[in-house]
Amino acid sequence: MAERYCQNSLWIFFLEEETVVNLRRLLQVLSRFNPWREWFLGRALYDASATIIHHYAFSEELTAFSYPDFAAGWALSCSVVKRLADYMKHEPPKSDFTIDLKHEIALYIWEDGRGPALTTVHEFCSELHGSPNTEHCATTVSFYLPSCGTLVKREDLFVAVKTCQKFHQDRVPVVKETWAKDAALLEFYSDIADSTIPTIDLGVPNTESGHCAKTFAILRRFLSGEVTQTPWLLLVDDDTLISLPRLRRHLRCYDPNEAVIIGERYGYTLTKRGYSYITGGGGTVFSRVAVLKILSSSCSCYSEDAPDDMVLGRCLNTLGLPVTHSPQFHQARPDDYPKELLLRQSPISFHKHWNINPVAVYQQWLMDSEDLLQQNFSRENREEL
Structure with missing residues (x-):
């Protein structure tokens, strides 16, 4: 498709919904570069440390490779587009998984040094639109979080935490010490019933990899009405860190009477007509309607230890139900993302306790008081008036 646009154009410019463009300055910037040469232009991001979401690429020299900040x-x-269009016919992306598109696109364009590396353009800015010292910018970023209406009540969100006996003593206390206090309705699901937590045994044995059987058992319990009639379900792992106040703020932009599934979207074999799925570690939000559609279908686990998030993604693709991506959900730790991205995102979640102090991470990146949430909501309503 991009190649088609180049029949009558010299450049293709990509932007996000929050990107604000000064067209005159953008054209001035592009005029500095010979369009007949291969150019890949953007605001450069670098990994601060080797990260799993980039498959630990360039771990020996992290600054050797940069990738674009999409919002800028x-x-x-x-010239690049036409070459890539031909290249894709013979050499599609090597990885079946789409995890961080901006990094993967940059790698594909670079083509192990045969293609252009990203050229930094300082006029492509990620500062907030209207901020001081942005007069030179051809692009800036608008305030990301929309204001959509009524704040979702604490009682309208049911939280299901997947755990197992071996993590009762280390992960579960972190949940209780950090974000669980903001939940009106929360249950821990384990492979044993432990009254001291308490946990609920769903009759599903623990597995070392995927947890498909446990996830579908949780969905059935939620839909049965045995514990709740809430319109929203949040499904998380026991090593997920999350801000429930920010999540409730985010959910006011969605209608629970529709089939809604929200989280961090990954892709599987997308160039071969694969499917998108919400990666489970960052948390997955379902509307009750979505759960009903999933359980009313023929969707099922092909094994108890199948990857639950991917099974659900394939199921939703078959049903024609979209998964909604939010960059505020994160499958990995804060250290695995560029800090400048996190600072403007108001993160909702992170995942994994590996090599971090999870309580400190929660306090630094996710802790929002209920009072602060109400103050922000009142301020936004006043601004709208």
């Missing part, structure tokens, strides 16, 4: 916008000369 990025551009390709049509």
Whole structure:
């Protein structure tokens, strides 16, 4: 498709919904570059440390490779686009998984040094639109979080935490010490019933990898009405860190009477007509309607230890139900993402306790008081008036 646009154009400029463009300055910037050469232009991001979401690429020299900040916008000369279009016919992306598109696109364009590396353009800015010292910018970023209406009540969100006996003593206390206090309705699901937590044994044995059987058992319990009639379900792991106040703020932009599934979206074999799925570690939000559609279908686990998030993704693709991506959900730790991205995202979740102090991470990145949430909501309503 991009190649088609190049029939009458010299450049293709890509942007996000929050990107604000000064078209005159953008054209001035592009005029500095010879469009007949191969150019890949953008605001450069670098990994601060080797990260699993980039498969630990360039771990020996992290600054050797940069990738674009999508919100600041990025551009390709049509010389690159035409070559890539032909290249894709013979060499599709090697990985079946789409995890961080901006990094994977940069790698594909670079083509092990045969293609252009990202050229930094300082006029492509990620500062907030209207901020001081942005007069030179061709692009800036608008305030990301929309204001959509009524704040979701604590009692309208049911939280299901997946755990197992071997993590009762280390992970579960972290949940209780950090974000669980903001939940009106929460249950821990384990492979044994432990009254001291308490946990609920769903009759599903623990597995070392995927947890498909446990997840479907939780969905059935939620839909049965045995514990709740809430419109929203949040499904998380016991090593997920999450801000429930921010999540409730986010959910007011969605209608629980529709089939809604929200989280961090990954992709599987997308170039071969694969499917998108919500990666489970960052948390997955379901509307009750979505759960009903899933359980009313023929969707099922092909094994107890099948990857639950991917099974659900394939199921939703078959049903024609979309999964909604939010960059505020994170499958990995804060250290695995560029700090400048996190600072403007108001993160909702992170995942994994590996090599971090999870309580400190929660306090630094996710802790929002209920009072602060109400103050922000009142301020936004006043601004709208």
